Amino acid sequence: MVMSRLAVCFSITKCYYLLLSSYLHATREHRYLTLKVNVRSKGPNPEIELTNYMKSIEDIHGGEVHVRRVLDSFSIDGPHGTHCCILYEPTGIDLSDFIHRLEDGALPQVMLRPAVRYILIALDYIHQLGIIHTSIFSFNTYLEP
Known part of the structure; x- marks a missing residue:
């Protein structure tokens, strides 16, 4: 580069x-x-x-x-x-900003389930590599654009 x-x-x-x-x-x-x-x-x-x-x-x-x-x-x-x-x-918007923009201030279940699923898949992947992520928060979890 x-x-x-x-x-x-x-x-x-x-x-x-x-x-x-x-x-x-x-x-x-x-x-x-x-x-x-x-x-x-x-x-x-x-x-x-x-x-x-x-x-x-x-x-x-x-x-x-x-x-x-x-x-x-x-x-x-x-x-x-x-x-x-x-x-x-x-990246897209972080999960925290996205939630704050929603009318109810919470992810609807139809969005929550896939979000949690993808987070768990990513965690399983890095854990299988022996990597431990110690700071998983809504402000450092991003949605794809």
């Missing part, structure tokens, strides 16, 4: 940005990506390490499609140190 092929469209939060990318060399297609700029860190980034680990194992489970993975990463030097930047596919 070459940083010059990224154009920031707008800021989503203080560390996430929506980007327009043209880094698909052969086709010159444009696509949107999400950029996460991490606070400076001295150690390796666990998100990148976990993605590399998951990529190294063949998925026979099927849960892989429900787990967000790093597409690419790079580092940038800022005035206060080096920052790890991570590129992802854009």
